[in-house]
Amino acid sequence: MRETVYDKIFKPKTYTLSNGKEVKQRASRAPFILLIVLFVTVVSGEVTGVDLSMLRTRGHQFIVILTAMFPPNFNFMNNVWGPLFDTIQMSLLGSIAGALLAIPFALLSSSNIIRNRLLNGFFKLFLSILRTLPTLISALIATFIFGLGTMAGTVAIFLFTLSYIGKLMYEHIENVDMGAFEAHESMGLSKVEAFRYAIVPDVLPTYLSVSLYAFEGNIRFAAILGYVGAGGVGLLLDERLGWRDYPSVGMVLLILMLVVFVIERISEYFRMKLT
Amino acid sequence: MNKAVAQQLEKAPNRKVYLSTIAIILTALIIWSFMGVNITGFDQRGTQIATNIFSGLFSPDLEFLFDFTSGGGVPGLLFETIAIAFLGTVFGSFLAIPISFLMSPSIVSRPVAFVTRLVVIFIRTIPSLVYGLMFIRVTGPGPYAGVLTMSLTSIGMISRLYVDVIENLDRGVLEAMTSMGCTTYQKVRYGILPQLFSSFLSVTIYRYDMNLRDATILGLVGAGGIGAPLIFAMRSYRWSEVGSILIGLVVLILAVEIFSNKLRERLVNG
Amino acid sequence: MIEFKDVNKTYPNGVTALKNVNLTIDQGEFVAIIGLSGAGKSTLIRCINRMHEINEGTLTVNDVNVGKLSGKQIRSFRRKIGMIFQSFNLVTRTSVINNVLISSVPELSWWRKLVGLFPKEKKVEALEALDKVGILDKAYNRVDQLSGGQQQRVALARTIAQNPDIILADEPVASLDPVTAKVVMDDFKRINQETNMSILINIHHVELALEYADRVIGIRQGEVVYDGKSEDVSQDVLDQIYGSIDNVPKMDDPEEAEV
Structure with a gap:
């Protein structure tokens, strides 16, 4: 001892x-x-x-x-759809772009794919630092650079998604069993072919599942981004809370809740199928 | 080709329709999302601000960054943020214990578990900023409102993870204890609690990590922490101050992440 | 025909894996290679398809000097040599038939390679290979739903679909229970007899080696200390290969990788 x-x-x-x-x-x-x-x-x-x-x-x-907030102001419903769709579009575009760019980043971070310690370390550190920035703060910075609106929100979501998926994927890739890769090389496949047929099928389900999960979470984030002027339903919340128009706030929250619930169920269904 | 092979060839699952439907829906969604977001590149002003932020990061306001007097400097503000996240996590994790038991289908009946689950989903969907504003009415602006917000918003995730722990309890131990003739109290005290304690602690530490990130944004509505000074600094274009805050934030969150990972590893491995 | 001439192999860390190896293995032979863990069995067979490099000597496989091959040549050379592993090395998250189809990847056009779309005749070949090892009915199951024995037969089918001249097997039954091990060894034997493929097996179950192989090669510390018919292996020979009787590996002793 x-x-x-x-x-x-x-x-x-x-x-x-x-x-x-x-x-x-x-x-x-x-x-x-x-x-x-x-x-x-x-x-x-x-x-x-x-x-x-x-x-x-x-x-x-x-x-x-x-x-x-009760009863919610149902007359306000028609004002909600526009910003709500903005929110969904922002998180969809940001999630897809982030998920796509996460692939090269994850590969460059994985020590069993790119055998260069310096490069791996650099990209890992980059993803970690990116992950520390809260979405709302990167959205705030983005509004200063891209101006107020949905573009800033999309950029913030894109950055968060990139760091989140990038990190989870390089952790997964580094733990992949390289046995199948070796077997494919022994059959005369080139390294690229062996990667395509040994690593990709192993990693792809996880990648899709993680991407869906990130999208799910991003809808929640996107809902408040409007608070710093980055577009979407948050703008509406900010405005109505400022005016103390609580029944309308209740309406916004109710619709948000329903939408998040539905999207979560759909995404959960597909994630179950992937594992 | 023999008959068995021919038969098996016909049995090949045809996923073409399924996959192409998903591909079409996905493409439609992507096009739709492009229509909603008005893509704007960097304009003159944006580029200028981006360079300003970068130069602020590399020439931070050192006096502000290392001002250890209470309140004013980055360390003080970070300390306040840490405290908000800490208290929020402690309160939240205590509140989550009864809720998680009410959510576990193996402890309460299914309808009760389902209703509790719905309530938790309901709590989780309201954005933390809205809670922040609601609590400010209770406590007035300041870090206290932040603590209450954190407590409420962390319940959702913590209780969900607690439920996983409860559902995955090793029942073999209980069986062994029953075979030794232990009473229910003994089983709970020596069979269940030791298992729950370290897993619950691990979940709580994990959540603390996240709460720290969230606590930084509460300042935006005036609920304390480092968010408010960040906004003020940005709105008044004091880029070196922005740089100091961002550096402090990144270093703190990285440090806490590393520390909490180490701690959780030790909890799991004993 | 496989021919080792004065082959030496030393790892970068200074460990000598093969010392003055001289062997000739004819087409269609069924050879078992036995020896202690770390004796160099694994290195020996991995040199044959150039998964490992040799330092000295010449290694000729079907009139090809293995050491002289480069890049693309190595890959087309490997097409004619199948390999079976202890841990099966299958892609577990996809179906059985997809695993077998991988053996035909190098023959596809570039866009088929990319998308993973296999022509019908390749699928028929894959199914026929599965039929030969008796798991045709599992073709569309996911690999991780199969037992260890079934997985090793998928790996065998993958190798058969490659239609090689030689099959190298590195501890193919070490992860299997005794009954399943026999079934897999039976498959090897049948393939050897029906198709005249040469089969080289690293194996630490001496009884299985003697029962199935025609010829046994004993390796000790990188040197060939016995090479002869399996009927002629006596207790003296085993003592010579394994040092003393204490070292004869037990049934459940998994061989560690030799690197």
Whole structure:
């Protein structure tokens, strides 16, 4: 047993068996971890000004908006379709473009396909950094570059999809069993042919499934991108919330919920078929 | 060609119709989505801003980036973001425990599980920014509203992952304990809880990783964190400040991701 | 005919895998290669289709000097040599027939290669190959739904569809249970007798080697220490190949890759 600093402070218990052997049991780390979590919780509470009594006294304000949304303003429905389609189109185009570009990126990151450590490392780092940027922030930056509108939202979704699918795919490709590749080479296939017939069939179902999943999530993201001016149904939410027109907000949310639900079911159906 | 081979050749599954239908639908969707998005390239102004952002990234406002006094600088703002995400995750994961049990078909009856599932889907669909605005009415603008938002929005995913853990419990242990004559309490205490604890913790840490990303955007509606200063800096074209914030954000999220991966690996491998 | 003349092979890390190997194997022979893990069995057969390079000596296969081949020549040379692996090396997420069809890929036009569209006569060939190993009815199943024995027969069908002169098999039955192993060995034997393909098998089940092969080659530390009829293998010969009786591999001892 290797002694760590923790073991020096909290001595392990020693048991002596009837045959004279000694067994050491480490002191449990649970109390220590719990203490840290508690400490961080208290500090975080200080920093953020959490005050639970406020929930009791003013909690009903949360319900106020929620109840104001019911019944939703059904007359507003016709105003929702346009921005909603914008949202779907943005996430569709961004997802497809991102998924396509993720292929070369994933291949360049995979150490078993491109045997160049430097290149692999560079593209892996690039994908990681890209992934750290929250979609809303890249959308915000995109609105400054491409101007307000759907183009900015599409770019933000495209960047996120690229990083998400790129990372998942290179992880998958690096874990592919290269046995079939070797077998194909032994049959006289060239490396490209062996790749096409050994790696592609293995990776393709996962790729399609991950892409569908990314698209599903992107619809949710796209719904709020309008908040920074990047087009779609978020613009409407921003506007109506600003005017405190909560029944219309309720309508937007209701339709959004239905659309997301339907798209998720469809995508789930195809993902089940792929595995 | 013998008869068996000929028969088998005819049995070949014909997926041409299926595949071409999907291809046609997909092409139609792509064309449709191109019609909706007005593709605009870089114009003069956009290129200028893009170069500004890049130069801001490479010449960040160092004073702002390393200002460790409470509040004002990037470290303080990041700390606030970390705290929002942390508390949101802690509250969310506690709230998710009862909900996840109510969602597990192997614990409650199917209708109850289904209804809870619907409620969770309902909670999940409302964008976090809308919750943020709703909570601001409760607490006033500031990080507290962010904490409440995070708690609510993380319930959905955490409880869904908890359900997977509960459904995949190793029942062999319980069988072994029954054979040893353990009571129900003993089975829960020594058979179920140890299994749940580390998996739940792993899920929670994973969610923390995501909450940290989400916490950065709450600032956009005034619910605390580093989002608001970022917007202000951009709107007033202070690119070196934008650069500092972005650098801080990327470094923080990368560091937390690496750390949480290490931690979860240790949890899984003991 | 396969001819090794003073063949030497050393890996870049300094391990000597083959030492002064001289062998002649005629068309249609059924040869078992036995020896300890790491003795060089795997290297020996992988040199024949140039999956590994040799350092010294000459290796001639059907009057072709293997060492002199380059690029495209290697690939067309490999078309005439089939190979079977311990772990089957199939594409598991696709159907059985698609795996067998891969053997005809190099003969397709470029657009067929890209799309993966195989002409009817190739499909018939693939099905006939499956028929020969008795799994015609599984043609449209996905490979990962099959048992290990069935998967190895898919691999065998893939090799037969290639219509090779020689089949190299690297521990083909090591991952199979004893009963299935016999079934697969029976397939090898039948193919050998019906089509006159040469078959070289690396195998660590000595009983199976003696039962099925006509000729046994024993390798110890890269050197051929026995080469003769399988009937003539005695306990002394085995001791010579495996060192002492303690080293004779047990049934479940999987051979590690020799790299």
